[in-house]
Amino acid sequence: MKKQEIYYCPICGYELEDYFGSGELCPCCFREAGYDDEIYYSELETKDLLKQNIYKKLDISEVIKIIPDYEIKKNLEEDVPEKMIWAYLRAVWIKGGSYYTWDIIKNIDDDDYKDPKVYDVVDEPDWTKEKAYLQLKRIGIDARKFIKSIWGEESELYKEAIEIMK
Template identity: 65%
Template sequence: MKKEIYYCPICGYELEDYFGSGELCPCCFREAGCDDELCYDEIDGESRNQKYYEILDREEIRKIIPDYKKKYNLEEYVPQEIVWDYLRAIWIKSGSPYTWDIVKKVRLEELERGEDNYEDIYGYKVIDEPDWTKEKAYRQLKRIGVDAREFIKSIWGEKNELYKEAVEIMK
């Protein structure tokens, strides 16, 4: 029997299980049923409180969520596919990291300082990716039908360094 293959709908990372409620992607470090369930009125504040990521400005948000300007203060859910695009843009703007490596490093530093109140980080069944590259990140997006170049161009344009870099990487 052929094993089912699952991918994170945000970054395209191959997961062990379906990206269902509570499933955590080690690559973009997003949790299904939590990070991808946002109301319009949460987006601006949510994007500005990311511990491991860059933030999107309002112009970038409007390019991803076209009705954001008229709905920004509503307690209405943003369609899930659009939230995935929004979270993908944050991940890409932050350098497309394998976020688990960053999270683990930060949490270990917090533990050393006695500041970590989280559950045991070794309790997560996560694979380390010591040789992670942007090329791997951009290529894995193809698994979910996302061309990194086109996605980046749609938000930041052809003159942006992210776009130029993506074109170079994806030659």
């Protein structure tokens, strides 16, 4: 028998039913391949990636840590490279609290958020930041290093990550 493939979200490391890119919407970081991660430089600040009541916008100083050529290219209709946009969306997710986002969205009284594709996702009632940070390891991301690279060693987020992961 063929071994069942395991798929992880390339943004947050959550285990998905199918590969990211199959139309799958990740219930954890709530990002959709081919929509949220295909973005021109010129769209980064304008496209509705931030659904303000769920995510926290990155400051420009944070953006350029992830997308170093952003200032030069910000007016171009050129795709932000995949790995950079995944890191950007990961940073937005972490800055917002690394929630299992579906838990928040299902309680929002706005049908725009309630995409039918996620109706049968599992609930994660015991979600913790520790789970969030540990699952990043599945995609080769050390949450501490990632956080340090954007927010620095003195940041509360970094100090908290060190506590969580020790």
